[in-house]
Structure formats: structure tokens, C-alpha cells
Amino acid sequence: MSAAVAIGVLAAAGVYLLFLRGLVRAVIGLVLLQHAVNVLLVSIRTGARDTAPLAPYAAPPADALGQAFALTAIVIGLGTTVFLVALALRHAHHHHDDDVEGEP
Amino acid sequence: MSNASLVPIVVPLAAAALAALGRRSRWLQRIVTLAAVTAVLGIGIHLIASTTGGTVLTTVLGGTDARFRIALVADPLSALVVTVTALVALACTVALIARDDDENRLLLPVLLVLLAGSLGTFVTGDLFNMFVFFEVTLIASYVLLVIGGTAAEARAAAVYVVINLAGSLVFLLGVGLLYGAVGSVNLAVLATETARPPVRAVAEAVVVVAFALKAALLPLGGWLRVAYPVTPRAVSALFAGILTTVGVVAMYRVIPLAFGSTGALTAVLVAGTVTATGAALAAAAPAGRWHIVTLVVMAQAGFMVVGVGLGTVDGIAAGVVFVVQDVIAKTAIFLALSATGDADTGGRDLALHRPVLAATIGVTLVSLAGLPPTSGGIGKALLVRAALLAGQPVVAAVLLLASLLVLAAGVRLWHRTSWQAQEPGGEHRAVAPPVRRRIAAAPAVVLALALLVIGLQPAWLDASARSAAQVLIDPEAYTRQVLP
Numbered sequence: 001m002s003a004a005v006a007i008g009v010l011a012a013a014g015v016y017l018l019f020l021r022g023l024v025r026a027v028i029g030l031v032l033l034q035h036a037v038n039v040l041l042v043s044i045r046t047g048a049r050d051t052a053p054l055a056p057y058a059a060p061p062a063d064a065l066g067q068a069f070a071l072t073a074i075v076i077g078l079g080t081t082v083f084l085v086a087l088a089l090r091h092a093h094h095h096h097d098d099d100v101e102g103e104p
Numbered sequence: 105m106s107n108a109s110l111v112p113i114v115v116p117l118a119a120a121a122l123a124a125l126g127r128r129s130r131w132l133q134r135i136v137t138l139a140a141v142t143a144v145l146g147i148g149i150h151l152i153a154s155t156t157g158g159t160v161l162t163t164v165l166g167g168t169d170a171r172f173r174i175a176l177v178a179d180p181l182s183a184l185v186v187t188v189t190a191l192v193a194l195a196c197t198v199a200l201i202a203r204d205d206d207e208n209r210l211l212l213p214v215l216l217v218l219l220a221g222s223l224g225t226f227v228t229g230d231l232f233n234m235f236v237f238f239e240v241t242l243i244a245s246y247v248l249l250v251i252g253g254t255a256a257e258a259r260a261a262a263v264y265v266v267i268n269l270a271g272s273l274v275f276l277l278g279v280g281l282l283y284g285a286v287g288s289v290n291l292a293v294l295a296t297e298t299a300r301p302p303v304r305a306v307a308e309a310v311v312v313v314a315f316a317l318k319a320a321l322l323p324l325g326g327w328l329r330v331a332y333p334v335t336p337r338a339v340s341a342l343f344a345g346i347l348t349t350v351g352v353v354a355m356y357r358v359i360p361l362a363f364g365s366t367g368a369l370t371a372v373l374v375a376g377t378v379t380a381t382g383a384a385l386a387a388a389a390p391a392g393r394w395h396i397v398t399l400v401v402m403a404q405a406g407f408m409v410v411g412v413g414l415g416t417v418d419g420i421a422a423g424v425v426f427v428v429q430d431v432i433a434k435t436a437i438f439l440a441l442s443a444t445g446d447a448d449t450g451g452r453d454l455a456l457h458r459p460v461l462a463a464t465i466g467v468t469l470v471s472l473a474g475l476p477p478t479s480g481g482i483g484k485a486l487l488v489r490a491a492l493l494a495g496q497p498v499v500a501a502v503l504l505l506a507s508l509l510v511l512a513a514g515v516r517l518w519h520r521t522s523w524q525a526q527e528p529g530g531e532h533r534a535v536a537p538p539v540r541r542r543i544a545a546a547p548a549v550v551l552a553l554a555l556l557v558i559g560l561q562p563a564w565l566d567a568s569a570r571s572a573a574q575v576l577i578d579p580e581a582y583t584r585q586v587l588p
Binding site: 018023026030033034037040041044065066069072073076079080083084087088090091094 | 172232236239242243246247250255258259261262265266269270272273276277279280281283284
């Protein structure tokens with residue numbers, strides 16, 4: 001339940017920030033959206049709530065695949081966020097502003 | 105279990121690493137790139153030969169636990185698309201090398217990564233694996249978009265990256281929900297699990313939306329119009345040929361097999377027809393030739409997904425034929441336009457001075473508009489026939505209307521081509537063709553010839569597409585060969 005609320009709040013904030021002017025705000029919005037999706041992936045339970053997937057297993061381990069998805073998504077998100085920030089920096093050098101809208 | 109489906113991924117990646125390490129020597133890079141792309145073309149042809157009649161080759165990675173294994177699957181669709189992608193990549197690389205456009209030593213390695221990523225999406229049998237390969241392709245495309253370093257490119261790249269990143273997040277959201285609903289993201293398992301709780305329906309809808317964004321369908325496709333006109337000339341043809349195709353082929357693979365709900369298919373059909381008409385209509389507006397051809401490419405994406413949206417074997421087979429020949433056509437027009445100048449003297453002038461190039465552009469435009477005897481005519485005819493057979497006369501009529509609009513845009517584009525470049529003072533300078541420039545234009549000519557050849561002898565492509573469609577639409581045939 002708390003995960004669902006967290007995902008909702010993060011996603012709402014992320015989408016709001018995406019619509020604002022300014023590339024840096026868009027980047028922060030995308031980061032929040034990434035957080036939302038990662039919380040979703042981690043909170044996937046395809047079975048009953050089980051113990052952490054750390055060997056030796058005291059009880060049937062939780063499903064590690066959702067967590068593996070989240071790890072991959074975090075790393076990929078990191079790469080693209082870094083690229084986007086570099087783009088914003090390059091744009092700011094030219095224009096002293098991070099507003100990328102408007103006709104060139 | 106065959107390892108042939110690993111080659112299209114491993115070979116370009118290894119070549120990318122080699123080319124990046126050897127970036128002091130330009131010729132080393134070029135040879136490595138050409139060798140890798142030729143090798144992939146070879147393996148693609150081998151795959152076509154191995155998957156005739158609906159055979160599906162599977163490679164399973166990841167050990168013995170059935171839940172954690174990742175399946176790489178080469179079915180007839182994969183074989184066709186891998187081959188044609190390798191073909192256009194070879195054409196683009198030759199043109200790029202001939203024009204000396206690879207001054208930036210990272211261009212060729214990143215191009216190989218782009219190729220590896222897109223081929224990976226074609227041979228994967230697992231949705232999350234498809235997400236990873238999508239990201240590889242996209243990240244490579246982000247780098248290639250800004251590799252020229254101009255401010256216009258950075259600006260377009262900002263829009264392109266933000267929208268595509270949001271699209272990737274939507275895709276991941278859908279995959280996560282689907283995994284939670286079904287318990288697996290393997291396509292074969294999704295095909296066999298026919299229970300449809302509401303969560304699964306929502307997840308499928310989300311994934312379809314993500315694919316529609318990648319394939320640049322209206323109303324999610326605006327990024328294409330922003331990004332493609334400012335793509336550096338070295339890679340614009342590659343973008344046009346490969347990037348939207350990745351999203352479209354993902355739709356072809358996933359929707360009939362694993363999703364199978366008529367709602368998704370109808371939505372895709374509507375989006376496809378709207379895109380085809382809308383983009384073709386919009387192509388009448390802009391003044392610059394790159395803007396016109398970008399919108400024509402966007403319209404082609406609409407045509408491509410109509411095949412899968414129809415949902416019948418005829419529709420999917422027609423769609424596969426269309427996709428294969430359209431990749432060639434889109435790349436050819438971009439390559440051919442890169443070889444012309446940018447003054448506005450018009451096509452007749454071009455025909456007088458550069459007849460072969462003018463003929464190439466003419467044939468490619470005719471193919472994009474969908475007239476015989478080019479392959480575009482075959483593709484369009486098959487699509488219209490499939491639409492009528494599926495009981496969708498409105499769709500057929502809209503397809504014909506959109507083709508007419510694309511033809512009109514093509515005529516406009518013809519008037520915008522030129523063999524002369526515009527000087528800043530308003531004068532014209534001849535784009536004089538030394539031998540290297542002629543070599544650079546040669547790949548476009550070869551691709552245009554391929555369009556004519558396919559148009560005159562479409563039987564083998566039609567047969568391959570039909571066997572591909574039968575595998576795609578029948579989960580039984582697919583899963584029987586993929587799941588142990």
C-alpha cells in the first residue's frame with residue numbers, strides 16, 4: 001500500500017516537473033519518474049511475501065527477478081540522465097539559460 | 105539449440121569495442137566496421153535460409169532455473185529484418201566512409217552499438233531483454249545525434265532524449281506490471297498464459313503505448329519531426345531506416361503473439377491510419393526538403409503498423425513485406441538526398457546534370473508513394489488487399505488516400521532537389537562530383553535497384569512474410585519451438 005502511494009506521488013511530481021520550462025527541471029522530473037518505476041519493479045511480488053533472496057535460505061526466497069529488473073533500470077537511467085545533464089550544460093554554455101523550447 | 109541468434113548481437117558489439125580501441129587508425133575502424141556489418145548480413149541470410157517454413161531457432165541463456173533464463177529467438181520475421189537492417193547499415197557505412205564523414209573517431213563504434221542494439225530487439229524473445237536492447241539502441245542514437253556538436257543538434261537532441269526517456273519509462277512500467285500480473289516476461293510464456301486479469305490488460309495497453317511512441321505514431325510521434333531534420337548527414341539515413349523500424353517490429357512480434365487482444369490491435373490500426381494520413385498531409389507544408397522527407401518517413405511508419413493492426417495472417421504478411429521494403433526505401437531516399445545540393449533549382453536540372461542520382465531519387469519516391477513497378481507498389485497493394493479481406497474497406501480507402509498524399513509530397517520534394525549548393529550570397533555553386541562523391545552516391549543507387557528488383561520479383565519475399573506471419577499469429581507454432 002505504501003509502495004503504491006509512493007509510486008503515485010513520485011510519478012505525479014515527475015510528470016508535473018516534465019511540463020515546466022527548463023531542461024534541468026525536466027531532468028529532475030525524469031529522475032523522479034525513474035524512481036517511481038524502480039519502486040514499482042522492486043515491489044513486484046509474484047508469490048507470497050518471502051524472505052530476502054540471500055543464501056543460505058531460511059525460507060523460500062522472494063522473487064529476485066523484479067529486483068534484477070530494478071537494478072538494470074537504475075543503471076540505464078543513470079546513463080541517460082548523465083547524458084541529458086551534459087546536454088543541458090552544453091546548451092547553457094551557448095545561451096546562459098536552459099530553456100530549450102521555442103524555434104531555433 | 106542454435107547459436108546463430110547470438111551473432112547479430114555479439115559481432116557488432118565486439119567490433120565496436122575493437123573500433124573504439126583502435127581509434128588512432130581510421131582505416132582500422134573502417135575495416136572492422138565493414139567486416140562486422142558484412143558478417144551480420146551473412147548471418148542474416150543464413151538465418152533466412154534456416155527459418156524457412158516457420159522454423160524458429162532458439163538460444164536460451166542464463167543457466168538452468170527456468171524463471172531466470174532469457175530466450176533469444178530467431179523466427180522468420182527476425183531473419184528478414186536482421187538481413188535488411190544489415191543491408192542498409194552496409195549501405196550507410198559505405199556512403200559515410202566515401203564522404204569522409206567519420207572524422208569523429210567515436211562515430212563508427214557508436215554506429216556499431218546502434219546496430220547491435222537494434223538487431224538485439226529483433227532477435228529477443230523476452231520483453232525485459234527487449235527493453236534493454238531498446239535502451240542500447242536509444243543511447244547510441246542520442247550520441248550520434250549530437251556528434252556534430254552544433255547548437256541546433258543539441259536543441260533537437262534535448263527534445264528527442266526527454267521524450268524517448270519518458271517513453272522508455274512507460275515501457276518499463278508496462279513490463280513491470282505485466283511481470284507482476286503473469287509471473288514472466290518471456291514472450292512464449294505470455295503467449296501460453298491466456299488468463300487476462302485486469303492488471304494484465306492495463307499492462308498490455310501501457311506497453312502498446314510505449315511501442316507507439318518508439319514507432320513515432322501520432323499523437324506520440326512529434327519527436328521524429330523535431331529530431332530527424334537536424335540529424336547529422338552522416339547518420340541521418342541510418343536513423344531513418346532503423347530507428348522507427350525497431351518500434352514497429354517490436355509491435356509485430358509482441359502484439360499478435362503475447363497480447364492478442366483485439367482492443368490493442370484496433371488502437372494500433374487507428375493510430376496507424378491517422379499517422380499515415382496526418383503526416384502525409386503535413387508533408388505539404390514545410391519548405392525544407394529534410395522536413396518534407398521526415399514527414400514522409402513518419403507516414404511510412406503509419407503504413408507499417410496498419411499491417412499488424414489488421415490482425416489477420418494476410419494483414420501481418422502484407423505488413424512484413426511492407427516493412428522490409430520500406431526500410432530500404434527510407435534509407436535510400438536519405439542517402440540520395442545527402443548526395444544532392446541544397447539550392448532550389450528543381451529536379452529537372454538534377455536530371456540533366458546527375459541523371460543516375462535523379463533516377464534514384466525518382467524511383468525511391470515512387471516506391472515511397474506506393475506505385476508499381478517498385479516494391480512500394482507491391483507492399484501497398486498487399487496492405488490494401490489485406491484490409492479489404494479483413495472487412496475494413498474504410499482502412500483500405502484511407503491507405504489509398506494517404507498514398508496519394510505521399511505522392512504529392514514526393515512531387516514537392518522533387519522540386520526541392522538540386523545538383524547545386526546554395527552559397528550564402530544567393531549564388532549557386534555546382535556540387536561537383538569527384539570520384540569519391542560518386543562512390544558515396546552508389547549505395548543509394550544500389551538500394552533503389554533493390555526496390556525495383558523486389559517490385560518485379562516479389563514472390564520470395566511474399567512467401568517469407570507469409571511464413572513469418574503464420575508463426576507470429578499462432579502462439580502454438582512459436583511456443584512449441586521455444587519452450588522446452
